[in-house]
Amino acid sequence: MAGEKILLEDVRKSFAGRAVLDGVNLAIEPGESLAIIGQSGSGKSVTLKCILGLIRPDAGRILVDGEDVTAMRPAQLEKLRTKFGMLFQGSALFDSLPVWRNVTFGITQGRMREPARMRMIAEENLERVGLDGRILNLRPSELSGGMQKRVALARAIAPRPEIIFFDEPTTGLDPIRADVINDLIVSLVDDLGVTALTITHDMASARKIAHRVAMLYQGRIIWRGPRDRLYDSGNPYVDQFVLGRAEGPIK
Incomplete structure (x- = not known):
């Protein structure tokens, strides 16, 4: 099939003889927002790390x-990222x-480059997430948890990526x-036209952020x-998980 932004075909990964990914198949279209849900330890983070090229699968593409991604050399992976x-x-x-250096970290790779321009870029991206320039010189520890999350969101979008990964975006x-x-997240994904992949166990988040859920x-x-x-869904495993029931096929 052609045209998918991200495609996983029969991806498998084991650690110490335990299969964490046991044949994952998934397609994400350009501009689509998809959420992966599942229990802790179900392989959500491993899936994300495989797509990022941080972990190499044992099999699959x-x-x-x-x-x-699985066939790339380190220099190719750096370019892809x-x-x-x-x-x-x-x-x-x-x-x-x-804050301003945090927001522009992906652009500068942490180096002090063009500070005046970087401050402008930081302020523009902070405005996109509802924050203003008064916090540019503050340290993250001086911000509330919600403001820190917004700054992290501004950092994620500052380089104008094509794909954004959200790892449990509402935790804490x-x-x-x-x-x-x-x-x-919804407005940014729509405004910037990016493809989004979220891993979460927050059902309210999955329902609001994603076009599709897996x-x-x-x-x-x-x-x-x-x-x-x-x-x-008509699936007893999904029903038990999303409703948080102790009784059901998931033990």
């Missing part, structure tokens, strides 16, 4: 714009750097701040469908 933006689970900001936030971040269970995608079918 991962294509990004038709290029096989310029297409990616990333919002890390814990924001992962550098406390030793002011109260429901109201989480909803603000979800709304921001569930990973025991190393395989066991269900995929539009977000409005998440609570009407």
Whole structure:
């Protein structure tokens, strides 16, 4: 099949003899926002790391714009990663750097380059996430958790990536701040026309951010469908997971 932005074909990965990914098949279209849900330890993060080229699968193929990530040399991977933006689970900001240098870190690779221009870029991207220039010189530790998440989001979009990965974007936030971040992600994905892949166990986040949702269970995608079918999937594993029931096929 041609035209997918990201395509996983029969991806397998084991650690110490335990299969974490056991034949993952998944396609993400250009401009699509897809969320992968599943229990802790189901392989969501390993899937993400395989796409990023941080982990090499034992078998299968991962294509990004038709290029096989699993066959790339380090220099090719570095070039590919310029297409990616990333919002890390814990924001992962550098406390030793002011906000403006955090936001432009992906552009400068942490070096002090063109500070006046970088401050302008930082301010422009902070405005996109609802923050203003008054925080440019603050340290991340001086910001609330919700503001830190916004700064991390500004950093993810600053290099104008084609693909953004969101790793548990609402972790550690109260429901109201989480909803603000979800709304921001939706508007940014739409405005910038990027392809988005989110891994989450927050059902409210999955339903709001994603066009489609896929569930990973025991190393395989066991269900995929539009977000409005998440609570009407007809799949007992998905039903148990999204409703948080103790009783069901998931032990």
